[in-house]
Amino acid sequence: MSGSRLLLADDHPLIREGLALAARVAMPELTIDSVGSIAEAEAAIARHKGYRLALLDLMLPDARGFSGFLRLQHALGEVPIVIVSAKQQPELIEAARALGAAGYLSKAQPLDETLGSLRSVLAGKTVFPPVNARVQADVGDARARIADLSGAQLRVLMALADGRLNKQIAGDLGVTEATIKAHLTAIFRKLGVNNRTQAILAIQPLLAEQADEAQ
Structure with a gap:
């Protein structure tokens, strides 16, 4: 895994400071870029090259559900993204795994964890807390439905x-707009739906965050 920078996206200054501290201990060789929104993260990515890892809070002011994650995934390419969130619903954890996150960490976990x-992510591993079999099955079915979608089609769907x-x-x-309509036609065909x-x-099991925010 190459790269000399780490992107840290969280809109709470104290949380950013704590995560930056952990990152400096785990990866002292990396330059840390701290931002408070997806737009700021995208601007940082446009300015700098060589990101090795990104730490992302799902609940940023200009993101809803996994929309921010997908935007950063598009901008960063193969750079691993670890979600760090106060929300620990099993559906969110499995959805993050299904969408290609490198890990899902709790903001409440101890610094040593x-x-x-x-360090595990830097070694090429993924890090997720365990979830129950029912949630794995539900999200696994949704994951299978989106498996044939291209990256662009997945971003359109979300x-x-x-x-x-x-x-x-x-x-x-x-x-x-014509390109979006073409993507939608392909999405409907691949998912076996009409509208x-x-x-x-x-893909409802992947939308737990959106449902929570609507309540």
């Missing part, structure tokens, strides 16, 4: 679940 987890219109999704991804509502229902 965080250090151990970060933006769709976030309630965004074709024009908005096109603007976010820097493509035309947006059915597509969202097909």
Whole structure:
């Protein structure tokens, strides 16, 4: 794993400070870029090259559910992203695993555990807390449904679940509305559904965060 920088995205200064401390102990050779939003993270990625790892809070002001994660995943490419969150619902943990996160850590865990987890990720491992078999089965089915989607199609699908219109999704991804419509046609075909509502229902176990925020 190469790279000389670490991206730390969290909108709470004290949490950022604590995570930065852990990161400096685990990875003293890395330069840490701390940001408070997805937009700031994207700007940092555009300015700098050579990220080795990203630590991401799901609950940033300009993100909903896993939308921020998918935006950073798109911007960072193969750079591993570890979610660090106060939310520990099993559905969220398994959804993060399904979407390709390198780990899911609790903000409440002791510093030494965080250090151990970060070192494991740097060694090429994934780090997730255990979840029950029912949740694994539910999310596993949703994961199987999205397995054939391309990265662009997955980003379109998650933006769709976030309630965004074709024009908005096109603007976010820097493509035309016609391209979004083509992606949607392919998404519906691959998921075996006929419309947006059915597509969202097909991946419902991956949308636990959105459902929580709507309540």
